[in-house]
Every structure is written in structure tokens, then in C-alpha cells.
């Protein structure tokens with residue numbers, strides 16, 4: 461068991477807020493030093509968005525920033541980042557990513573590591589339970605979120621870089 465991390469807790473709070481809105485419970489925060497600069501959550505369902513994963517939403521909420529800012533930040537996300545979000549992390553050279561869990565979905569962590577990003581996986585039970593319960597209720601919304609056709613690889617489908 462890891463001790464509570466206030467930044468991971470903030471990402472989880474975003475995931476819970478998304479769930480309360482009828483969305484997919486995945487949250488993210490962007491941290492610099494001991495400050496949260498931006499918060500985000502998956503809004504695909506709420507906004508009918510193709511790209512608003514939690515990480516993308518946090519980046520968009522951070523707004524247009526100089527390159528130097530991203531390079532001093534850590535991205536916290538409740539779930540292993542998919543290839544789209546991994547691309548954004550690499551584009552802006554965010555040097556560190558803290559991941560709540562990667563058992564429900566394994567994103568492109570290996571690609572992040574290969575590109576020199578420090579990746580830390582917390583294997584947090586609350587993150588797993590929040591998303592796991594959602595997937596059991598709404599498997600189709602989940603498959604759509606990660607680009608799978610209906611029933612393509614099941615709710616636990618994972619892929620690497």
C-alpha cells in the first residue's frame with residue numbers, strides 16, 4: 461500500500477466528478493513543484509468529444525504555454541496513458557508521469573520510458589475500482605474510449621507502444 465499522494469488524490473477526485481456527470485471516471489492533474497496547475501477528466505461522453513481524455517483535458521485546461529513550462533511538470537493520471545495522450549506527453553516533453561493503475565488498461569508506458577520519461581505506476585486500488593465498476597456497467601462506452609470496435613478485445617484489452 462502506498463501512502464496517500466495529494467496529487468493522485470486530486471486526479472481521483474476528477475475521475476469521481478466525471479463519473480457524477482455520467483462520464484468515464486478517469487482524471488488527471490498537471491503539477492509543478494507542490495502546485496496543481498491544471499486539472500482534467502475524461503469528457504468524451506459529457507461533451508461528445510473525440511479527444512478529451514483526462515490527460516488531454518488537463519493539458520487543454522492548462523492552456524497555451526511555453527515549452528519550458530511543460531518540461532518542469534509532472535502529469536498525474538488515474539489510468540495508464542493511451543497512445544494519443546502519450547503522444548501529447550512526448551510532444552511537450554513532460555519529463556515525469558505518475559500513473560494510478562495500469563491493470564485495467566496498459567497504455568504506451570514502454571514508449572514513454574524509451575523516450576526518457578520517468579514513469580511511476582502506483583497500482584492504486586481506488587483507481588482500479590472506479591473504472592472497473594464503470595466498465596462493468598458500460599462496456600461499450602469504455603471500448604469506444606480506447607478505440608475498440610464493439611467486443612473487439614474485451615474490456616481489459618491492452619496494447620503496448
Ligand SMILES: [Zn+2]
Nearest residue numbers: 513542544545
Ligand atoms: Zn488517452
